[in-house]
Amino acid sequence: MTVNLIKHAAEDSDVTFAARVSTQGGESRFNEASEKDAGLINYLMRDRHGSPFEHTSFTFYVETPIFVAREFLRHRVGWSYNEESGRYRELQPVFYVPADGRPLRQVGKPGAYSFIQGDYKQKAAVQGDLRRISTEAYETYARLLDLGVAREVARMVLPVNIFTSFYATCNARSLMHFLGLRTSRTNARFPSFPQAEIEAVAEGLETEFARQMPLTYAAFEANGRVAP
Amino acid sequence: MTVNLIKHAAEDSDVTFAARVSTQGGESRFNEASEKDAGLINYLMRDRHGSPFEHTSFTFYVETPIFVAREFLRHRVGWSYNEESGRYRELQPVFYVPADGRPLRQVGKPGAYSFIQGDYKQKAAVQGDLRRISTEAYETYARLLDLGVAREVARMVLPVNIFTSFYATCNARSLMHFLGLRTSRTNARFPSFPQAEIEAVAEGLETEFARQMPLTYAAFEANGRVAP
Amino acid sequence: MTVNLIKHAAEDSDVTFAARVSTQGGESRFNEASEKDAGLINYLMRDRHGSPFEHTSFTFYVETPIFVAREFLRHRVGWSYNEESGRYRELQPVFYVPADGRPLRQVGKPGAYSFIQGDYKQKAAVQGDLRRISTEAYETYARLLDLGVAREVARMVLPVNIFTSFYATCNARSLMHFLGLRTSRTNARFPSFPQAEIEAVAEGLETEFARQMPLTYAAFEANGRVAP
């Protein structure tokens, strides 16, 4: 899976200049964020003043299997997307197969599953079956295209582990909302149980977020990873 | 495919009472929509006063293949969704196979394709291959579950023609936006080229819309099927 | 100030049928919400599964001074509005003047003010000045209209305590978000400091919400009044 930050207009000082218009009015000049800014950002996060975090923009290029993209694109507010189309182009034979360490068994009850390692037989079955079905489905897809069948029809045979690619643009607030729901490191009060594959994507997003907006990221961590 | 209107709070008079607060202030009583209302609704549609159409609510239950649901759920603004989860439940072996009349070939250039009937060989290949891959993929899915593999992993083998089910709630404005993009009956000025399967779903939505809000629907038709 | 519930399509069972499509698939019949539903709703609230709360609709008719409407209409996501227009109609001379019990002094620091009763002199000044300026401004407005000045120009003299009226449509999720920010009864973890006048409006909304969706309301209360 791939998560590349393509462009961004997002730094900690974007939060504080937007927040200060409430209390000071007028136009602030851009500065490097300071010690004092860290306190203001933490206060905004804690008291759920979410709007100052919206004057920021991140655009990511993402490659994931379809079953992950389906979860990703459920995030609507503050997110924009453009995705590769199975109607407009011939899809490439790139399929997701879980690596050896991927836990394969779920235990526990709905809403609070945990996942543990599969045994040898399970691992062999998962990897073998996914490779076999993917190959067979793609060969069928290619043959239907050769026969002159429209791409939008031929693609119906393809499994949800085929890769897709998309651009996703968000702001820091909508990104934090995503991270709060799609990572399991959230605090005990608000547990989340994301599927491992989307959590891996979320971690890619999180790395870039932490790099570009370190004070905001620290405040997000300090306040239970709940988006304001 | 299935489109059922589950509940709604949407009638033409909802548009006019909301619009009249602008010009008359105060609280209007509900009435049956009248002749005069038809003119007001048409004016609002023509001049793109969209907000009065938002004080309405439709909840649909929809069953479609995944490749259709993926297009449907791209509609974000004014839409709410809850979908069947391949993580929380065992999916059922219901797959989409195009019926005999479904055009199988595309002609023309990107952005303006048209679709024509396939020949006998194409039809046989499409229907045969979809049935074969669907069956094989589902048998593999069932076997992985029997082996104790988690549902969220086993489902990776399933093709995008498997059915999913979801609830979708929208208002009249977001519904018209959907219809303008996902039906091909739109006027020449703003052509749309929806895939046949989502157009069939759109027609199900449209039937209910026309029934519940006939004056609004007539104004939508009269103004080029462009959402205000 | 006025808050009237004009229409709604919102009950507790709307939440549970939407939630159950995830785990059961297929179309649920509507039932009265049961004991079991209370548990499910509480789980959804606690674990921040917000989308099932969106398949609901409330339309309110509201009368408030402009300074309150300006705060109210800042709520964007899941809210639709139509408001009385000072361009399209002649505004009526109805002005807000704080009643005797309204605290008039703020103490404490920004972000955590508390409000205490004013003394006799403050109360007299506030009430007297508001009445005087409102009267004078409205007389000026009326005179400008008599002179043939356009409404959109004449209204520029009117103070922000003049009443406006609007329709607001939301769903249970966006309504809870409003209540969490615009009432002060929120728990200590997430304090809110709404202005008294918008809090009074929020309480009107809350009364209707509690009446129409008692299980959802109980879960909102039990989970710190934080919207899922």
Next chain:
Amino acid sequence: MTVNLIKHAAEDSDVTFAARVSTQGGESRFNEASEKDAGLINYLMRDRHGSPFEHTSFTFYVETPIFVAREFLRHRVGWSYNEESGRYRELQPVFYVPADGRPLRQVGKPGAYSFIQGDYKQKAAVQGDLRRISTEAYETYARLLDLGVAREVARMVLPVNIFTSFYATCNARSLMHFLGLRTSRTNARFPSFPQAEIEAVAEGLETEFARQMPLTYAAFEANGRVAP
């Protein structure tokens, strides 16, 4: 009135790389937008493929009277705001008074007014009355603050022609939607009748939009100034 572009991440090539992921998949490199891009952008605009225009971000600092800000902040989708607060700071005595050329009379019927110059008497009344009421209201405001009355109470006397300041962040799609509704240069098919003051603000936004995204702007103009 003031409209300053504070920061942006928006150029024509942002539209085309997002659009091309549909038809080409994979990650495009950034290039200067080319001749070919102009054609693609025009096609997207004409056929209402709106999402590629969303991977862009503009942040404006705006100063307007309250009656203009109230119209501006009605734009919800794809817009983020932070505004100066009359609760958190003492407002400054800056008031809007129409300049000599501002048309003062409306003729025609609701929904299609046009505005013409006022006579000498009207102009004198408007300018004199606004100055008088503004001064008197602000003196009252200042006196209430001196008496120890809370800012959130004292501000109730202030008229809607007092200036406020805010940051507004949007993307190219939401910006075009604003321009289509808040300027009168829109084509005959979709007429708009904005108040002169918000149109002046819209022109400030438009100048920056045209400068940063010239191909997109040209396509917007060529397609009737209707946002895709």
